[in-house]
Each structure stands twice: as structure tokens, then as C-alpha cells.
Amino acid sequence: MKDYKELSRIEFNKQAEKFDTAENCYKLCQDSYDPANEEIKSKTFNDLLDIGCGTGNTIAMLLKDLPNVKYTGIDLAEKMIEVAKKKVVNENVTFVVGDAENLPFEDNSFDVILCKESIHHYPNPEKFFQESYRVLRPNGRLVIVDMRINAPIRALWNHVLFPYVIKMGDCHVFNETEIRDLYTNNGFEVTKYDALPKLRFLSSGFKKPSKVDDNITQEKEQ
Ligand SMILES: C[S@@+](CC[C@H](N)C(=O)[O-])C[C@H]1O[C@@H](n2cnc3c(N)ncnc32)[C@H](O)[C@@H]1O
Structure with a gap:
């Protein structure tokens, strides 16, 4: 199997300096900053982790409106982080x-996680x-x-272009059912799946407390 992560790292290290001004597919990222930020700001929170944060644009924008929140951005490509x-x-x-599939943070550290235009690069989305x-x-x-593409084109990308042609670390575009199943099979309740313009979707779900979390909360309350 292709080393998708290494290809992503190489590609985004190459793109880092021109990412914010490029006239190619990266420009598409700009259309989803506003809807993502509106969704994030729809509820109060104290700390946010942006996974696949790239050059830090989302955090820069949120910081202007919510200066007292603690923000952490993580990305595989060290030049994007620079x-x-x-x-x-x-x-x-x-x-x-760092790697979205192996996060270097303690359990129960954040109120919100954002992952914008990055999940289609993850070879093990379950992780x-x-x-x-x-x-x-x-x-x-x-x-x-992330990207939202109709079934025939998605099949072409997922089964032909990503594995055999494109060498930029893209590995899978998800449909709505796949995204919903990933949330629910991993302990989340899905609250939103909206189509955005320019072939994007925005989804949101919350972490359903486990029995262990319930016990900890009860102990604290006693
Ligand atoms: C298209 S860019 C989006 C950047 C940013 N979220 C935005 O919207 O401006 C995708 C980013 O995901 C990062 N990425 C890809 N695979 C990753 C992984 N396994 N862990 C963390 N970041 C990853 C890439 O390095 C790249 O910076």
C-alpha cells in the first residue's frame, strides 16, 4: 500500500510557503473557513484542537473573536507548522x-476538535x-x-486516481453514510451533516460520555 502519510507530508511541506495564496485546489479551503468557524462559535468552549491545521488560518480567525480560548493546532507537515x-x-x-491518528495529548483535554479539509488524507480514519x-x-x-462528491466521481477518485495516479497523499473521499458511521461507531452522536457550496460538507457530533466518565462525574459531585 502507498505511504499516504509520507506523501501528504512531502506535498504540504512543498506547498507551505505558498499555501495561503495558491490559485489551485488550496484556494478551495478558503470557502469553508466561515461555515466552520460559525459552527464552532455556536456554543461556548474553553479549548480547541485544530487537527490538520495547515498554516493556522482557522486559529488566527477564531482568535480575533475569542481571544481567551486556548488553541492548539497539529499538522503532519512541519513546514506548514513553521x-x-x-x-x-x-x-x-x-x-x-504530529499525526491525526496518534495524537500527542492527554485524555479529556479539549472541548472542541476541528478537522477541516484534512480527513481525506487519513489512511486509518477509525484511528x-x-x-x-x-x-x-x-x-x-x-x-x-471535507469534500463532498457524487458517487461515480467518488468511486473514480477512491479506486483509481488516489491509489494509482495522484501522489499528494489524498486517499479517500467519504460519503454521508461513511461519515455518520465513523462518528456513531466511535462513541459520538451526530448532530449535523450539511452540504456546503463548492462540493464540501460540514458535520458535527459530540462525544457521548462513557460509563467511566459518568462514574467520574458522579464521584466529583458527591
Ligand atoms: C488541505 S490542507 C488544510 C489545512 C487547514 N485545515 C485549512 O483548512 O486551511 C490539509 C492539511 O492536513 C494535513 N495532514 C494530512 N495528513 C495528516 C495527518 N495524518 N495528521 C495531521 N495532519 C495531516 C496536511 O499536512 C495539510 O496541512
């Missing part, structure tokens, strides 16, 4: 290099959901924005 670190210098913001569940607090939200 650009993010130069762009957003603030005591409430941390950027780290990403399991890791997101682990590091979110009970009732914490997982917001995902």
Missing part, C-alpha cells in the same frame, strides 16, 4: 507537528475518530469539513 508559528504568535496558541474521542472531554464536539 508558517503557522510565524503567523500566529499568541500566548494562548500552540502549534505542534483518527478513536483518538479524537480519547482527547475530547465528555460532550465535547468534533467538527469535520
